[in-house]
Amino acid sequence: xxxxxxxxxxxxxxxxxxxxxxxxxxxxxxxxxxxxxxxxxxxxxxxxxxxxxxxxxxxxxxxxxxxxxxxxxxxxxxxxxxxxxxxxxxxxxxxxxxxxxxxxxxxxxxxxxxxxxxxxxxxxxxxxxxxxxxxxxxxxxxxxxxxxxxxxxxxxxxxxxxxxxxxxxxxxxxxxxxxxxxxxxxxxxxxxxxxxxxxxxxxxxxxxxxxxxxxxxxxxxxxxxxxxxxxxxxxxxxxxxxxxxxxxxxxxxxxxxxxxxxxxxxxxxxxxxxxxxxxxxxxxxxxxxxxxxxxxxxxxxxxxxxxxxxxxxxxxxxxxxxxxxxxxxxxxxxxxxxxxxxxxxxxxxxxxxxxxxxxx
Numbered sequence: 385x386x387x388x389x390x391x392x393x394x395x396x397x398x399x400x401x402x403x404x405x406x407x408x409x410x411x412x413x414x415x416x417x418x419x420x421x422x423x424x425x426x427x428x429x430x431x432x433x434x435x436x437x438x439x440x441x442x443x444x445x446x447x448x449x450x451x452x453x454x455x456x457x458x459x460x461x462x463x464x465x466x467x468x469x470x471x472x473x474x475x476x477x478x479x480x481x482x483x484x485x486x487x488x489x490x491x492x493x494x495x496x497x498x499x500x501x502x503x504x505x506x507x508x509x510x511x512x513x514x515x516x517x518x519x520x521x522x523x524x525x526x527x528x529x530x531x532x533x534x535x536x537x538x539x540x541x542x543x544x545x546x547x548x549x550x551x552x553x554x555x556x557x558x559x560x561x562x563x564x565x566x567x568x569x570x571x572x573x574x575x576x577x578x579x580x581x582x583x584x585x586x587x588x589x590x591x592x593x594x595x596x597x598x599x600x601x602x603x604x605x606x607x608x609x610x611x612x613x614x615x616x617x618x619x620x621x622x623x624x625x626x627x628x629x630x631x632x633x634x635x636x637x638x639x640x641x642x643x644x645x646x647x648x649x650x651x652x653x654x655x656x657x658x659x660x661x662x663x664x665x666x667x668x669x670x671x672x673x674x675x676x677x678x679x680x681x682x683x684x685x686x687x688x689x690x691x692x693x694x695x696x697x698x699x700x701x702x703x704x705x706x707x708x709x710x711x712x713x714x715x716x717x718x719x720x721x722x723x724x725x726x727x728x729x730x731x732x733x734x735x736x737x738x739x740x741x742x743x744x
Contacts, residue, residue: 390435407500414609421612429533430608438502446517462487527589536579562595576620621741667719673708675734
């Protein structure tokens with residue numbers, strides 16, 4: 385199968401990025417080193433091209449009704465210019481995908497979904513669109529850049545008259561940006577380092593990318609690959625679909641009870657409500673390694689007696705802490721912060737401690 389290319393593919397190759405197959409796309413995993421790129425975002429400013437993500441518009445008088453039926457969070461609470469983290473529950477207790485719902489105005493919404501699930505999510509939502517909300521897949525026509533880090537706001541402010549200090553977390557504004565009209569400037573960062581995302585037409589992608597880098601020259605702005613994106617989100621304890629959540633994990637097990645609102649009916653809400661009342665048997669937790677070692681996806685997690693009590697879903701060395709950190713599912717009795725667990729690294733039980741999120 386041919387890999388899809390993001391509109392700026394050639395630019396990334398010219399910058400010397402190591403390109404890898406990710407979610408069906410040819411994507412830059414790193415330009416220099418994961419560590420250098422990670423710290424550039426934590427301390428300065430970096431730009432991710434995440435144009436592989438999916439975007440659907442849902443419009444018309446039946447838009448909200450459809451979104452309410454397929455998502456777990458309560459989108460009726462959104463005001464114009466507000467975004468909401470949510471998920472698409474499946475019919476068997478798991479998650480089709482996690483997503484962000486943007487309310488542009490009444491009867492006008494944008495859903496942002498994971499690249500690996502564009503077709504799956506489109507088919508899933510369409511299946512429930514029996515009343516005729518107007519849906520359009522604009523993924524191929526949209527570029528998405530995430531400009532992240534403590535210096536991001538100052539760099540971007542020089543390119544727009546929109547007052548970025550007035551866009552709170554999980555809100556967005558439509559405005560002129562780098563000389564292009566009607567650009568979505570959004571504050572829903574996935575790194576915990578501050579910054580904004582720019583959604584623009586694919587035809588304007590190169591112009592906007594170049595303008596951002598020109599504006600950030602004086603503060604040593606850097607392009608950032610998927611490698612550092614993963615370590616940055618992991619330090620924050622943010623879930624990655626396919627690793628920490630999937631078709632078999634309940635939003636309640638994954639600590640996503642806060643986006644699961646039983647004030648309305650949605651896919652599988654009756655069963656999930658029952659699960660909430662009865663209590664879950666396992667829970668997604670963050671942990672830090674006490675013994676030296678790197679936890680990896682699917683490594684078994686054991687208790688002090690060597691019994692398997694769960695598994696690692698994401699793991700790495702935290703560039704900020706300099707130790708192994710991870711996310712994983714464990715039995716409820718081991719899910720409290722401070723609980724001691726053991727990660728099986730190649731047959732060795734290495735000591736770790738359950739920690740509150742974020743991990744840094």
